[in-house]
Amino acid sequence: MNEIRTAAPQPTAPAAPMQNAAMTHAPVPPAARAGSQAATETAIRADDFSFWYGGTRALNDITLEIPEKRVTAFIGPSGCGKSTFLRSINRMNDLIPGTRHDGDITLRGESVYRTGLDVVQLRKRVGMVFQKSNPFPKSIYENVAYGARVNGLAKGRRALDEIVERSLKQAALWDEVSDRLDRSALGLSGGQQQRLCIARALAVQPEVLLMDEPASALDPIATQKIEELVYELKDHYTIVIVTHNMQQAARVSDFTAFFYMGALVEMGRTQALFTNPREERTEAYITGRFG
Numbered sequence: 561m562n563e564i565r566t567a568a569p570q571p572t573a574p575a576a577p578m579q580n581a582a583m584t585h586a587p588v589p590p591a592a593r594a595g596s597q598a599a600t601e602t603a604i605r606a607d608d609f610s611f612w613y614g615g616t617r618a619l620n621d622i623t624l625e626i627p628e629k630r631v632t633a634f635i636g637p638s639g640c641g642k643s644t645f646l647r648s649i650n651r652m653n654d655l656i657p658g659t660r661h662d663g664d665i666t667l668r669g670e671s672v673y674r675t676g677l678d679v680v681q682l683r684k685r686v687g688m689v690f691q692k693s694n695p696f697p698k699s700i701y702e703n704v705a706y707g708a709r710v711n712g713l714a715k716g717r718r719a720l721d722e723i724v725e726r727s728l729k730q731a732a733l734w735d736e737v738s739d740r741l742d743r744s745a746l747g748l749s750g751g752q753q754q755r756l757c758i759a760r761a762l763a764v765q766p767e768v769l770l771m772d773e774p775a776s777a778l779d780p781i782a783t784q785k786i787e788e789l790v791y792e793l794k795d796h797y798t799i800v801i802v803t804h805n806m807q808q809a810a811r812v813s814d815f816t817a818f819f820y821m822g823a824l825v826e827m828g829r830t831q832a833l834f835t836n837p838r839e840e841r842t843e844a845y846i847t848g849r850f851g
């Protein structure tokens with residue numbers, strides 16, 4: 561076992577919401593601020609952020625705060641805008657022609673949409689892991705070393721070796737691959753490839769890790785490893801994870817944001833949102849009445 565691993569989160573299914581609890585239908589304060597994030601700094605903040613693909617509006621005036629060094633889960637039915645919002649944080653949506661935004665997203669108080677911002681630097685600070693693992697057709701070592709080398713993070717082979725080892729250990733993969741770093745990454749299992757992609761993202765020392773359904777293509781054991789990893793990484797990184805799996809959101813996240821039809825319905829501490837949601841639509845979604 562990797563020495564940095566600690567006790568795994570205990571799998572806990574989200575409790576059913578209190579069926580008879582009086583639901584408050586007052587507008588939810590932006591970011592469900594509600595004092596729930598008082599103990600932590602805000603890493604990312606969105607203010608009235610909207611996003612369009614051509615003439616289609618995918619996000620409507622999203623205002624929320626994502627706390628630092630915590631795991632925030634985005635949940636909601638298919639097409640509600642979770643991935644669009646996630647990809648807006650490091651401007652991955654810029655790559656799609658015909659898109660535009662309104663409002664703003666800030667990272668540690670600075671707009672990620674400001675004029676002159678270096679998007680490459682932004683994506684170094686805000687790393688991303690996708691649903692389908694996408695290792696380069698190169699060696700395990702090269703997959704992890706690439707970003708560090710390109711960004712000039714290592715002076716010399718020894719420093720690069722250290723980055724590769726540290727990143728693979730952080731991604732809980734080192735023990736499985738340390739004796740075959742020069743072999744092709746494509747020979748790894750799906751779960752190992754996904755952890756390799758996490759190691760690759762960590763190698764450039766990001767502040768934030770965005771994860772878009774990182775375990776949805778994996779079997780239950782590989783999924784559990786990714787969940788354990790997310791739980792451990794939050795001591796060092798701000799993590800935002802999109803998931804369709806509500807049990808997963810309940811297991812790994814500290815805060816949960818529920819999106820519906822391009823809007824943020826509510827956000828709060830995960831346990832509170834799952835046991836006592838403030839909004840009827842949240843309750844309907846988490847109890848499986850639509851999805």
Ligand SMILES: Nc1ncnc2c1ncn2[C@@H]1O[C@H](COP(=O)(O)OP(=O)(O)OP(=O)(O)O)[C@@H](O)[C@H]1O
Nearest residue numbers: 613616618636637638639640641642643644645656
């Ligand atoms: N590249 C694109 N071009 C045009 N429309 C898009 C594009 N990507 C997403 N959309 C639209 O934007 C809306 C939000 O999509 P998005 O993928 O963000 O939702 P989601 O909640 O992540 O969905 P899912 O859970 O199915 O991945 C949808 O109506 C979708 O059809």
